[in-house]
Amino acid sequence: MSFAISDWVQGRTKDGELIQGFITSLNEKQNIASVYVVQSDHDAAVGTTVAVLSSWLKEQPTLQVLDYEEPILDFIELALSTRDTEWFAELTGRLHEIAQRQDSGGPVLHNRNRLGRILG
Numbered sequence: 001m002s003f004a005i006s007d008w009v010q011g012r013t014k015d016g017e018l019i020q021g022f023i024t025s026l027n028e029k030q031n032i033a034s035v036y037v038v039q040s041d042h043d044a045a046v047g048t049t050v051a052v053l054s055s056w057l058k059e060q061p062t063l064q065v066l067d068y069e070e071p072i073l074d075f076i077e078l079a080l081s082t083r084d085t086e087w088f089a090e091l092t093g094r095l096h097e098i099a100q101r102q103d104s105g106g107p108v109l110h111n112r113n114r115l116g117r118i119l120g
Contacts (some may be wrong), residue, residue, distance in 0.1 A: 008060035013050050017042040024049055069098050
């Protein structure tokens with residue numbers, strides 16, 4: 001499978017750690033992708049970049065996260081930390097749209113703290 005920079009992927013490292021993240025760079029000659037890890041079964045790997053053989057990765061299934069309040073709040077925090085005012089405005093507008101239709105019975109994703117870990 002062919003990947004591109006910024007693709008969301010999941011797979012295993014050479015040490016067998018499960019990872020999920022996005023590709024930051026590719027070395028097509030050596031078939032290696034650098035993946036910024038956002039979730040892992042090895043807590044120390046989260047927030048780091050690891051080199052993984054591309055054949056050990058698969059594309060992360062897509063979810064329309066901008067249809068739910070919780071992921072938008074996470075993205076707003078990211079937009080604030082990167083000082084991306086245009087993205088912040090887009091996300092807050094989307095958040096207001098969702099708040100207006102909240103009574104429609106969509107799924108509620110409130111079991112996460114701001115670091116993305118399940119509480120309880």
